[in-house]
Amino acid sequence: MKVKKYIAPSMPEAMKAIRAELGSEAVILNSKMIQTGGIFGFFKKKNIEVIAAVDPAAKTAQVPVIKEKQKNVPVKPEQSGRADSPFNKVYTGKGSDPEAKAPPELAREINELRSLISSVRFGGSDNAVSYPEPVLNAQKLMSGQGISTEIQKDILSVLVSNWYTGGATADDQEVFAWLKAELMKRISSLQFGGITFTKKYVNVVGPTGVGKTTTLAKMAADCILAHNKKVAFITTDTYRIAAIEQLKTYAKILNVPIEVCYNFDDFQKAASQFADYDTVLIDTAGRNFRNRQYVEDLKAVVDFEKEIETFLVLSLTSKQEDMEEIYKQFSLIHIDKLIFTKTDETSSYGAMINMIDKHSTGIAFLTYGQNVPDDMKHATAEVIVNTVLGVERHE
Structure with a gap:
């Protein structure tokens, strides 16, 4: 996984530089507006900072084509993970832990990618992340349910690394299963259930x-x-x-x-x-x-x-x-x-x-x-x- 940061006056120019260096298989991980230059705090110029990545080993057909930062839009019913969405189907176990089989070099790159995601701030349009669509659906579901941004970051880092390690081909059902597994892992050690009857x-x-x-x-x-x-x-x-x-x-x-x-x-x-x-x-x-x-x-x-x-x-x-x-x-x-x-x-x-x-x-x-x-x-x-x-x- 090759990850690189670009600074350009506009998104089109940033995309041009990314395509020239990383190719059309690159995917944007994060983008935000920054100010550069200036004298004594004045005359600063607005630029856009874009973090992009590409997996040299992945086939072109398996990796999403680079696209502009997605705007925050209301979650459509078919993306919400409710009963009428394909995102609600529970996955049965295929590839549920792809990192476990990853070679050392790829595992290192996954950890770098997780660190990058953990630094992302949620909530502002200038800091929106362009995730693979199935992962984006998972993020929308968690956000719509009011799950804290700290928990979201932890889980999304796992989902993204799973997605890329598995060849960038996982569908909604598979990513949904990873999401459920991570939530279960987070709370399953606690005590649940009604009255224990050990105390009067x-x-x-x-x-x-x-x-x-x-x-x-x-x-x-x-x-x-x-x-x-x-x-x-x-x-x-x-x-x-x-x-x-x-x-x-x-x-x-x-x-x-x-x-x-x-x-x-x-x-x-x-x-x-x-x-x-x-x-x-x-x-x-x-x-x-x-x-x-x-x-x-x-x-x-x-x-x-x-x-x-x-x-x-x-x-x-x-x-x-x-x-x-x-x-x-x-x-x-x-x-x-x-x-x-x-x-x-x-x-x-x-x-x-x-x-x-x-x-x-x-x-x-x-x-x-x-x-x-x-x-x-x-x-x-x-x-x-x-x-x-x-x-x-x-x-």
């Missing part, structure tokens, strides 16, 4: 409005129906009367006891009362956890490390920045897993990948409606990746 208390925390109380009822129903557990409710969310009444209604439907705790003496009494129960689900007030003293007092009642499993509930209709702030707010206690709600109210799921990748925290459940005990799915790494890639829907 299950603490469900989160801000108001994310569907926490309904999620708690779904979890209780799952414990009773799927695992034959003896379940009880404790609620400390005394700020919202509606929340208490809602949970009481669910308790009546599920035929489980509930205790409302206004202080820590109440909590201790409730814990004693439910000593013979298998699982005690705790509904907490969202704003309490901003107060460190509240957390310390609660720790005096329940050993968070030994006796309690804590799930943080986040809504997928929230902005990424809001999710980060919520996580920070509740991280005064140990968070075992995340629960994402309202998956049926959005078409963007990349925040799940961003959150679990950044915080190394797995996902317990996905919820997608108001029906109890339905509208909840146990999370796995494959369920999360398939949801992000549009292979799996929840509605």
Whole structure:
């Protein structure tokens, strides 16, 4: 792989120089506007910097002809990776790791190409990258799903090296399989799935409005129906009367006891009362956890490390920045897993990948409606990746 940088007054002139030196088989990797020359900061000239590459060993028919930088355009349905796109077909394994068979010299060139891609900045038209079309489709899918640029760069470096190492002939299905494999590799080491039942208390925390109380009822129903557990409710969310009444209604439907705790003496009494129960689900007030003293007092009642499993509930209709702030707010206690709600109210799921990748925290459940005990799915790494890639829907 030969990679070279060109500086010219315009794109046509840059392309002319690239064709003259690298030939018509070259492909543009990056282009951006720069300023050169000048005196004391004045009279600078605008030029375009273009990074191009060519694989001398590749056949002309296998390498895309050089073309001008692509403009950022809306993703068409057939490019989006949804169910009606060829980009959603899962590849079965052919050539899934081409670099493993690459000779040393080619492997070195691939690493250089990865380093080049890792330096690319996303978001500005002057820094757009002209990827091979199947890789470009993968980048559009990740971007459309809201996957962070840092994760995109890591994955795209692998996809591009795979594409060139495999002879520059991979189609959408093959590149899509590489994309899925890289996402799976990124999160598969984390813990997924619902309640472990290794601890008696299950603490469900989160801000108001994310569907926490309904999620708690779904979890209780799952414990009773799927695992034959003896379940009880404790609620400390005394700020919202509606929340208490809602949970009481669910308790009546599920035929489980509930205790409302206004202080820590109440909590201790409730814990004693439910000593013979298998699982005690705790509904907490969202704003309490901003107060460190509240957390310390609660720790005096329940050993968070030994006796309690804590799930943080986040809504997928929230902005990424809001999710980060919520996580920070509740991280005064140990968070075992995340629960994402309202998956049926959005078409963007990349925040799940961003959150679990950044915080190394797995996902317990996905919820997608108001029906109890339905509208909840146990999370796995494959369920999360398939949801992000549009292979799996929840509605």
